Amino acid sequence: MYVEKTMAEKIRLKPVSKTRTGFTAPLRYPAFVVLWLSEALSLIGDRLIIVALLTLIYERTQSPGIVGVVMLLKALPPLVLGSLAGVFVDRWNRKWVMVASNLIQGLLVLLFPLSDTLPLLFLAFLAMAVVNQFFTPARAATIPGLVPASALLAANSLFSAAIVGAMALGPALGGWITESFGANAAFYVDAITFLIPALAVAMLTIPQTSRPPVKRAVKADLSEGLAFIRTRADMLAALSLTSAAFMIMGTVGVLGVVVARESLNVGAGGFGLMMSGMGIGMLIGAVGVSRLAARLNRTRLSTIGVGLAGMAVAALPWMTQLYPALGLMVLAGLGATITQVSTQTTLQSAPEKLRGRVMGVMQMVMGGAMFLAPALAGLLAESAGTKIVLSGVGLIALSISIVVAIRFRNPPSELA
Numbered sequence: 001m002y003v004e005k006t007m008a009e010k011i012r013l014k015p016v017s018k019t020r021t022g023f024t025a026p027l028r029y030p031a032f033v034v035l036w037l038s039e040a041l042s043l044i045g046d047r048l049i050i051v052a053l054l055t056l057i058y059e060r061t062q063s064p065g066i067v068g069v070v071m072l073l074k075a076l077p078p079l080v081l082g083s084l085a086g087v088f089v090d091r092w093n094r095k096w097v098m099v100a101s102n103l104i105q106g107l108l109v110l111l112f113p114l115s116d117t118l119p120l121l122f123l124a125f126l127a128m129a130v131v132n133q134f135f136t137p138a139r140a141a142t143i144p145g146l147v148p149a150s151a152l153l154a155a156n157s158l159f160s161a162a163i164v165g166a167m168a169l170g171p172a173l174g175g176w177i178t179e180s181f182g183a184n185a186a187f188y189v190d191a192i193t194f195l196i197p198a199l200a201v202a203m204l205t206i207p208q209t210s211r212p213p214v215k216r217a218v219k220a221d222l223s224e225g226l227a228f229i230r231t232r233a234d235m236l237a238a239l240s241l242t243s244a245a246f247m248i249m250g251t252v253g254v255l256g257v258v259v260a261r262e263s264l265n266v267g268a269g270g271f272g273l274m275m276s277g278m279g280i281g282m283l284i285g286a287v288g289v290s291r292l293a294a295r296l297n298r299t300r301l302s303t304i305g306v307g308l309a310g311m312a313v314a315a316l317p318w319m320t321q322l323y324p325a326l327g328l329m330v331l332a333g334l335g336a337t338i339t340q341v342s343t344q345t346t347l348q349s350a351p352e353k354l355r356g357r358v359m360g361v362m363q364m365v366m367g368g369a370m371f372l373a374p375a376l377a378g379l380l381a382e383s384a385g386t387k388i389v390l391s392g393v394g395l396i397a398l399s400i401s402i403v404v405a406i407r408f409r410n411p412p413s414e415l416a
Helices: 030-061 064-091 094-109 118-145 149-181 183-202 218-231 233-263 267-293 298-318 322-347 352-384 386-407
Strands: none
Touching: 030 064, 030 118, 030 149, 030 183, 064 094, 064 118, 064 218, 064 352, 094 118, 094 183, 118 149, 118 352, 149 183, 149 267, 149 322, 218 233, 218 352, 233 267, 233 298, 233 322, 233 352, 233 386, 267 298, 267 322, 298 322, 298 386, 322 352, 352 386
16 A cells, blocks of 8 residues: 655544544544545535526526436436446546546636537536546545545445535525626636635545556456446445435436425425425434444345335325425435445445446446436326326335345345
């Protein structure tokens, strides 16, 4: 192993107090704290720019369809590039991948105020989404080197909590800045949320195994990563459960508004409350998963999470009152987050030299579930109805959790 030396060599990986476990345990490791806080800032900026960009495009076009194209541009890169990006994350220095990714995205944001045409806006936004496909697996593959194994699940929980916080704060902040100062001001603020994390991560000391110069084809590296996953039943289970969790979240995001209007008769305000309920559940899951992990192995924990989310979504379209529906949305968010944190921790147990590729495959699975599930759900709901589609998605997820639970009813010790 080697430790790359930087100007901020004083930021060590050593804990600042006695060993302990729990949700806050990773906060004792300064390098992790810097990465976590910088990523939280970047996530807020990511949500902020969505509001500003969608507002700007709708004002120019008055077309919901063109607005939908923007979200498609965000969804496609994980599906197309997820596993391939992981190959390069394993070849390159992950710290500088994160730094370069943030810098490039920050510079791309600065193109938005200069873009007079929609194609240029779309191209810049697509480029940001592509670059982010390198950042995300690099960050996920780096976390296990910043905290001990006993604190890894809690570290992922903290990142999940940051995502929930960004989902709550980013859009509100983006809307306020756009309304008060204009979309260009929001773009400048968003650029800062990328440039500051780039500087912060550049100052860190991050361990990574030294590798000889790469002399083989990209396809060979990709095949090696996929072959490793195929030999590990726990990895396959984690990917299956991840796809189920994100399938649920994507489908609810599309059809939840239909349930709010047609089954609950509450309109846009009620749908907003439902999505807030899911956010509350996600936050509870992020905070509570560490405690649950002390009693259950990760695979069993993630099967429970998918099972809860599946049952909640299967029952959701049959509700006729808002408060029971809110309760189910809380349960869905809780189950999805428990699953996401647990499965990511399992996938991070891959050997360090393969970790980027494994996390890249996870990105591809997540992107596919978030992109394909909503698209298919919307199309099927036109013919089969929202109730059938939502219940079907919930039952499919529940079935996946049952199959994995049966397969791992006597889990090997490394999954505990």
